[in-house]
Amino acid sequence: MVAAAVPVVETRERQVWDVLEAVPDPEIPVLSVVDLGIVRYVRWMTDSDGESKLHVGITPTYSGCPATEVIRHSIATALNEEGYAGAMIDEVLSPPWTSDWLTDAGRRKLESFGIAPPQRVVSKPRHLFRAHVVTCPRCGSGATERISEFGSTPCKAHYRCTSCLEPFDYFKCL
Numbered sequence: 001m002v003a004a005a006v007p008v009v010e011t012r013e014r015q016v017w018d019v020l021e022a023v024p025d026p027e028i029p030v031l032s033v034v035d036l037g038i039v040r041y042v043r044w045m046t047d048s049d050g051e052s053k054l055h056v057g058i059t060p061t062y063s064g065c066p067a068t069e070v071i072r073h074s075i076a077t078a079l080n081e082e083g084y085a086g087a088m089i090d091e092v093l094s095p096p097w098t099s100d101w102l103t104d105a106g107r108r109k110l111e112s113f114g115i116a117p118p119q120r121v122v123s124k125p126r127h128l129f130r131a132h133v134v135t136c137p138r139c140g141s142g143a144t145e146r147i148s149e150f151g152s153t154p155c156k157a158h159y160r161c162t163s164c165l166e167p168f169d170y171f172k173c174l
C-alpha cells in the first residue's frame with residue numbers, strides 16, 4: 001500500500017496541514033509543498049520521555065535536488081512561526097516520490113502558471129515504450145517539441161508548442 005492519500009485528520013492536524021499549504025516550493029513558488037505531494041504525514045507522537053511531539057514526514061522530490069534542504073528549512077521556519085516550535089521533520093525515503101503525487105490542485109496551478117504538469121502515464125509500464133506527449137499548457141495541443149533538456153531549473157525541460165508557437169517549461173521531475 002502506498003501511503004499517498006491523506007487520511008481523515010483531527011482538527012489540530014488539519015491546522016498543521018493549513019500551515020504547510022502556505023509553504024511554497026522554492027523552484028515553483030506557485031506550488032505549495034502540499035501541492036507537490038511531498039508531505040507524507042502530520043502526527044503527534046509520544047517520545048521515549050513521554051512527551052508528545054509534532055512530527056511532519058516529508059519525501060524529497062528526487063535525490064540531488066538542491067531544493068530539498070530549502071524545503072526542509074522553509075517548513076521548519078513556518079511551523080516555528082505558527083507556534084509549533086520543536087516540531088520534528090522526518091525524511092521518508094520509501095516509497096520514493098514520483099510526480100504522480102502532485103495533487104490535482106497542484107496540476108491546475110502549474111497549468112495556470114504556464115508550466116505543463118508531468119504526464120501521469122509515464123510511470124505505468126505499458127506506456128514505457130510509447131513516447132509521451134507533453135501537452136501545451138496554453139492551447140492544449142499535443143503538437144509540442146522539446147527545445148532543451150533543461151529549462152529555468154534542472155526540474156524543468158524547455159518545450160515549444162508547434163500549434164500556438166509558444167515556448168513553455170515542462171515539469172519533468174519523476
Ligand SMILES: [Zn+2]
Binds near residue numbers: 137138139141162165
Ligand atoms: Zn500551444
